[in-house]
Each structure stands twice: as structure tokens, then as C-alpha cells.
Amino acid sequence: MEEMPPFESLLALTAQSVEDLLRRLLDERVREGEIVRPERLLSAMKHGVLNGGKRLRPFLVMESAALFDAQGTAALRVAAALECVHCYSLIHDDLPAMDDDDLRRGQPTVHRAFDEATAILAGDSLLTYAFDIIADTETELPATTRAELVLRLARAAGVGGMAGGQALDLMAARQRPDEAGIVQLQAMKTGALIRFACEAGAIVGGAGPNDRERLSAFGAAIGLAFQLADDLLDLTASSEAMGKATGKDAAAGKATLAALHGEAWSRNQLAGLVAQAEELLEPYEDKAAVLKQAARFVAERNY
Amino acid sequence: MEEMPPFESLLALTAQSVEDLLRRLLDERVREGEIVRPERLLSAMKHGVLNGGKRLRPFLVMESAALFDAQGTAALRVAAALECVHCYSLIHDDLPAMDDDDLRRGQPTVHRAFDEATAILAGDSLLTYAFDIIADTETELPATTRAELVLRLARAAGVGGMAGGQALDLMAARQRPDEAGIVQLQAMKTGALIRFACEAGAIVGGAGPNDRERLSAFGAAIGLAFQLADDLLDLTASSEAMGKATGKDAAAGKATLAALHGEAWSRNQLAGLVAQAEELLEPYEDKAAVLKQAARFVAERNY
Numbered sequence: 001m002e003e004m005p006p007f008e009s010l011l012a013l014t015a016q017s018v019e020d021l022l023r024r025l026l027d028e029r030v031r032e033g034e035i036v037r038p039e040r041l042l043s044a045m046k047h048g049v050l051n052g053g054k055r056l057r058p059f060l061v062m063e064s065a066a067l068f069d070a071q072g073t074a075a076l077r078v079a080a081a082l083e084c085v086h087c088y089s090l091i092h093d094d095l096p097a098m099d100d101d102d103l104r105r106g107q108p109t110v111h112r113a114f115d116e117a118t119a120i121l122a123g124d125s126l127l128t129y130a131f132d133i134i135a136d137t138e139t140e141l142p143a144t145t146r147a148e149l150v151l152r153l154a155r156a157a158g159v160g161g162m163a164g165g166q167a168l169d170l171m172a173a174r175q176r177p178d179e180a181g182i183v184q185l186q187a188m189k190t191g192a193l194i195r196f197a198c199e200a201g202a203i204v205g206g207a208g209p210n211d212r213e214r215l216s217a218f219g220a221a222i223g224l225a226f227q228l229a230d231d232l233l234d235l236t237a238s239s240e241a242m243g244k245a246t247g248k249d250a251a252a253g254k255a256t257l258a259a260l261h262g263e264a265w266s267r268n269q270l271a272g273l274v275a276q277a278e279e280l281l282e283p284y285e286d287k288a289a290v291l292k293q294a295a296r297f298v299a300e301r302n303y
Numbered sequence: 304m305e306e307m308p309p310f311e312s313l314l315a316l317t318a319q320s321v322e323d324l325l326r327r328l329l330d331e332r333v334r335e336g337e338i339v340r341p342e343r344l345l346s347a348m349k350h351g352v353l354n355g356g357k358r359l360r361p362f363l364v365m366e367s368a369a370l371f372d373a374q375g376t377a378a379l380r381v382a383a384a385l386e387c388v389h390c391y392s393l394i395h396d397d398l399p400a401m402d403d404d405d406l407r408r409g410q411p412t413v414h415r416a417f418d419e420a421t422a423i424l425a426g427d428s429l430l431t432y433a434f435d436i437i438a439d440t441e442t443e444l445p446a447t448t449r450a451e452l453v454l455r456l457a458r459a460a461g462v463g464g465m466a467g468g469q470a471l472d473l474m475a476a477r478q479r480p481d482e483a484g485i486v487q488l489q490a491m492k493t494g495a496l497i498r499f500a501c502e503a504g505a506i507v508g509g510a511g512p513n514d515r516e517r518l519s520a521f522g523a524a525i526g527l528a529f530q531l532a533d534d535l536l537d538l539t540a541s542s543e544a545m546g547k548a549t550g551k552d553a554a555a556g557k558a559t560l561a562a563l564h565g566e567a568w569s570r571n572q573l574a575g576l577v578a579q580a581e582e583l584l585e586p587y588e589d590k591a592a593v594l595k596q597a598a599r600f601v602a603e604r605n606y
Binding site for chain 1: 339345395398401418420421426430431437439450451456458460461462473
């Protein structure tokens with residue numbers, strides 16, 4: 001880690017904490033003396049969630065919570081829960097009936113490493129487990145806060161959020177949405193969870209409605225930036241650098257804003273989103289330095 | 304409804320209330336001014352959840368809650384949430400990669416009526432929506448109770464419950480579990496949600512630990528009875544009467560207790576489970592009359 005730039009080191013540190021917690025939680029063999037977790041299903045869950053991801057969403061939860069001086073353990077559990085939801089969505093999106101991907105971060109996808117049925121169940125189980133983690137009293141937050149986080153996560157992940165966005169994405173190849181349609185699709189498919197990550201930090205930190213709204217708007221801005229950067233990478237980067245197939249959007253006939261407007265427009269747009277994100281964080285002054293770096297990282301990442 | 308036996312009429316009344324609530328919730332187009340629910344995904348969710356099921360699990364929530372004089376609206380929302388989880392599991396279990404069923408209650412399964420990707424997402428969305436419904440403040444229960452219900456439902460549905468049981472079931476054809484293995488599998492696959500239904504009623508009703516334990520044990524007993532009755536039906540009933548394929552257990556090489564021990568043993572066992580369930584309800588005297596009928600219905604049903 002010594003040779004990474006400072007921001008990437010911070011990101012890697014949080015990623016390590018999240019992986020450690022998830023590994024510990026999934027390895028808890030017995031709780032309340034009766035839980036049996038079938039070995040193969042548990043292995044598939046681990047394959048899908050302990051996969052060396054950047055853990056950007058958890059990082060956003062942690063750093064947003066830190067703005068409001070939240071204690072770290074509760075934020076870390078919420079961060080881990082969110083990562084379970086993110087990884088469940090990757091497992092299901094990779095299935096043959098969906099995007100049919102064989103590789104994810106350079107490793108076989110869950111349905112390739114195990115089988116389709118197990119991949120479906122591993123995704124289901126990770127999604128379910130996310131709500132288990134948040135609702136548990138081990139997440140040392142008031143019950144109103146835990147219930148609020150469950151509600152917001154469910155809305156961000158469900159038919160009106162990520163899952164709905166994936167449904168729109170599946171139809172996009174045939175229906176060719178216009179620019180507004182693409183923006184809507186992306187706000188749901190990838191934006192909703194990133195936005196939740198930032199708002200969740202504020203909720204964990206007991207922030208009032210204005211701060212929650214502000215962090216939510218920050219999340220929306222970097223969610224847009226994240227997707228635009230992703231589409232640019234799909235357009236320009238090699239499969240080797242990404243550890244997964246690239247150029248798939250165009251091959252699948254899926255329109256993206258990057259493809260629609262080209263690289264120069266996209267880079268300009270990204271700069272604007274970063275400026276907007278940074279401005280939203282002004283009230284928090286120096287405390288928000290890392291979150292501002294996160295906004296730039298999201299827009300400028302090349303992997 | 305006039306010509307049904309009294310218990311079936313009660314069951315049908317609750318089923319109607321649950322369907323009405325689910326239809327109303329799924330048709331709420333916009334909440335907080337921003338939620339877009341893709342039409343096709345929403346239709347698939349409705350196909351999977353508004354399907355004329357018996358709504359046994361919701362009924363158990365409602366009747367268990369009534370033992371403790373719980374107000375009906377909160378119990379009904381929890382009941383509807385549980386039905387979302389049950390129906391999500393049916394949608395995913397029916398997929399080609401799992402049981403590969405074309406019919407469910409006499410209708411095309413979701414992946415036959417729509418497509419596989421949509422069926423996966425419809426299941427995911429119903430599962431997610433269940434936690435939305437419970438955590439929402441519209442479920443007029445203290446936040447501690449809502450959080451507790453989320454936790455218990457997640458445990459009942461997840462890797463240590465229903466999803467884990469389905470994973471064990473998928474392996475059962477090859478691994479041929481012994482009798483203890485079959486009991487374990489069934490306690491997870493179908494038992495966990497039925498047990499949760501009864502315990503959830505007690506939680507909604509604010510019951511103390513002893514009553515919760517008692518209702519949970521009652522749920523475990525009728526969960527066993529439910530599965531045994533189901534296996535007997537698979538062994539003996541026609542596909543026409545069931546509205547789905549029968550004889551599939553044997554064809555798939557899956558051992559069941561009914562197949563292992565035969566019909567006479569099974570009927571005797573069922574009578575014992577009903578007696579056990581009724582005994583657990585003794586402290587509630589006349590108030591538990593309907594729940595006792597439910598236990599008999601579960602054991603004796605022929606569809």
C-alpha cells in the first residue's frame with residue numbers, strides 16, 4: 001500500500017475493513033444455536049462478495065458518516081450491508097439470462113465458478129443478509145435509525161431503484177431510450193445505491209434534513225459521474241485493464257451518454273459534475289477533503 | 304364464499320385483504336415525487352404475487368397477532384410483506400436453472416409469462432419490497448418492533464433459512480440426505496417462513512418472550528405438518544387438482560419423509576403434529592380456536 005497515492009491508500013484501507021467484517025460475519029457459523037448455512041451456498045456468497053472490489057460505496061458511507069462525527073462501527077456495518085446489495089446485483093446481472101458475463105474483476109463470475117441456481121440463491125442470500133446486518137442491534141444505532149436505513153436501502157435497491165434500472169437496461173437494446181431515458185435508467189441502475197451510500201452516512205451520523213438532502217445531492221452528482229466514467233471506460237479501455245469484458249455496450253446496442261456525445265463532451269461533463277459535487281460539500285470545509293477527493297477519483301479513474 | 308366451510312371462508316377473507324393491500328401498494332405510482340417503476344417489471348411482480356394463492360402465511364400472521372389483541376393494519380402490512388417473500392421464492396424456484404416449472408397455480412410461471420431476466424428481477428424486487436413495507440412508518444409499530452421484524456424475516460428467508468433450504472434441496476437429488484438431513488432441509492426451506500409467520504404475529508402483538516417462543520414452536524409444528532402434507536399430495540394427488548406438476552419429487556430423485564415411510568405413517572405423524580400444535584395453544588383458550596383450525600387445515604388439506 002505504501003506506493004499508492006494517498007487517496008487510493010485510504011480507499012484500500014476501508015476496503016480491507018469491509019472485507020474483514022464481511023468475512024467475520026459470513027463465517028459466524030452459529031447464531032442463536034440453530035442456524036445452518038449450507039457450505040456451497042456460503043462459498044458462492046463469499047466468492048461474490050469477497051472479491052477484491054474497490055468498495056467505493058462503503059467508502060462513501062464511511063466518509064459521509066465521518067462528516068457528522070459518527071462512530072465508525074455502526075457506519076462500517078451499514079457500509080458492509082450496502083456492499084452485500086451491490087455484490088448481489090453484480091451476481092444476478094452477470095447471469096446468462098441477463099448480461100451473460102464470464103468474468104468479473106478478472107475472476108470467473110459466480111455462476112461460472114459454481115452454477116446458475118447457486119448464483120441466483122447466493123445473490124438472493126446476500127440481498128437478504130444486507131437487511132439482517134442493518135436491522136441487528138449489533139449495529140449500534142437507535143431503532144428508528146436502523147428502520148430508516150432499511151427503508152432507504154430497500155427503496156434504493158428495489159423496483160423504483162437499482163432493480164428497476166436493470167430492468168430498463170435490459171429493454172434499452174431494443175427500445176433505444178432517448179437521452180432523458182438514458183439518464184433515468186442510469187440514475188436508477190447505478191445512481192440510486194451511490195446516492196444511498198452518501199445519504200446513509202448522514203443518517204448514521206444523525207444529520208438533520210438539510211444535511212441529509214445535501215449529501216443525497218452530492219451522491220446523485222457523483223453517481224452521474226461514476227456512470228459517465230464507466231461508459232467512457234467501456235468506450236476506450238481494454239478488457240485486460242478492466243478485468244472484465246469491455247466494448248459490450250456498443251455490441252449490445254446500448255446507447256450511453258458517452259457514446260452519444262463523444263469523449264470530449266464526456267470529460268467536460270465530468271469536470272462539471274466534480275465541481276458541483278465539491279460545491280455541495282463547501283459547508284463542511286476541511287472535514288470534507290477526502291470526500292472531495294472521492295468525487296475526483298470517481299470521475300478520473302481509469303480502472 | 305357462502306358455500307365454503309367456515310375456516311376456508313375466513314382464509315379467503317384474509318387472502319382478499321392481503322391481495323387488496325398488495326395491489327394498492329404496487330399501484331402507488333409515485334412516492335416522494337421521484338419513484339419510477341418500470342411497467343414490465345411491475346407487471347411481472349404483480350403476476351408473481353397477485354396470483355390467487357391461499358395466503359396461508361399471512362393468515363398465520365394475522366391470527367397469531369389477534370391472540371395478543373394487535374391492531375389489524377400493522378399485522379396486515381407485515382403479512383403482506385411476508386407474502387412478498389414467499390412469492391419471490393416461488394418465482395426464483397420456478398426458474399429453468401432451479402425447478403424449471405411452467406405452471407404455478409394453473410397459470411404460466413413468471414419466466415414463462417415474461418422472460419427469465421424479468422423473472423429474476425421480479426423476485427429480487429419483491430424480496431426487497433418486503434423490507435420496504437415493514438420498515439416504513441406506515442406500518443404503525445414502534446421502530447424497535449419494525450427493526451426486530453426485519454431482522455427475523457431476513458434470518459428466516461436467508462442463507463440460514465429459506466434460501467439455504469432451497470440450496471440443500473437442489474443438492475438433495477445427488478446427495479440423498481438421510482432422514483435428519485431431510486428434516487433439516489425442510490425446516491429451512493418451508494419451515495422457516497411458516498415459523499416466522501407465527502412468531503411475527505406475536506411480535507406485532509407485543510408479546511413477551513414466553514409467548515413468542517410458544518408461537519414459534521407452534522409455527523415449527525405446523526411447518527412440519529405443511530411439508531409432510533405437501534409431500535403426501537405430491538405422492539398421491541393429480542396434477543389437475545394441484546394446478547401444478549406433481550410426482551416431481553420422485554422423478555427428481557428427491558427423498559421425502561412421506562415417500563420414505565409411506566402414507567399410513569405420514570397420516571399418523573400429521574395427527575401427532577396437529578395434537579402438538581393444539582396443545583401449544585392451550586393457554587390462549589377460546590381465542591386460539593381459529594389457529595387450531597389452521598393447524599388441522601394445514602395437515603388435512605387436499606389441494
